[in-house]
Amino acid sequence: MADNYNKKEEEAQTANVPVIDMNGMHDPAIRHRIVNDISKACLSYGIFQVVNHGISESVMDEALSVGFRFFELPTMEKVKLISNDVYKPVRYGSSIKDGEDKVQFWRVFLKHYANPLEEWINLWPDTPQDYREKMGKYSNEAQKLATKIMGLITEGLGLGPKYLTNKMEKGMQVIFANCYPPCPQPELTLGLAPHSDYSCLTILHQSSPGLQILDSNDKKWKGIPSIEGALMVNVGDHLEVLSNGRYTSVKHRVMVNSESTRISIASLHSMGMDEKMETAKELIDQKHPKAYKESSFGDFLNFLAHNDFVKKNFIDTLRLDDA
Ligand SMILES: O=C(O)CCC(=O)C(=O)O
């Protein structure tokens, strides 16, 4: 664990994660190349960036802007939504705390469910008064993009482009708007502790750099460069399960700085609340026996309710010992 926090050991290197241009994804030849590039990215890093993804700059900018404005609201307004109950569909929370090992996490967040939008949006904050409209537009677009990317991923796994389409379209989308205020001692602090996401995949939009991944090739923490207009896509635990470990969920953490506030919007996509993600039977054979238990988003919430996610990873509870 201690290694995870040893931020001073050296200046973090940059991870040159692939940048995938989605332009032309409906042209078979181009699609073939995109499928291959995504497959390679999932194998080597578990994360990639996408450009020409179809979400307009204004929708992206306005989502970040309304996120900033939400976190700037007076505390009185935000605490209306405060809760430690992990089952709540909408909650505001803070992980700014002093841990036993003197590690602090420097993040406040607003979590809300988002798909289908009409089921959840009335529970979202009503101030700033354009929060629902702006964050709603972005969430909708992110949901569509996630379904498209999942199709490219299942195609690359040899399962076909529609393998999960229906389930993703009807699945859970959890939006985390994260705010990392300027931190007086950034060298002693992380914004968010090392973790992998429970999701199939996560789409991440950020106002400035700060995300680092653990490069599984050399076990070093590396920063992800910021590319104008790009979105990051990372492999989550449920995709690791689906692929029978061919792809592994990417471990990531967030650095903070002393100068400026960083906002990120993470959109986590999975199947329905009680729908179990299982390993695709097409990816199980004698050489690759089934290596994971099935689980749902609801199972993840049960895990979270009873465990400290900083100390224990959800994916470790899903591995079958005898695989
Ligand atoms: O703020 C970030 O860059 C990452 C956020 C994240 O990992 C999460 O919300 O799960």
Ligand SMILES: [Fe+2]
């Ligand atoms: Fe994450």
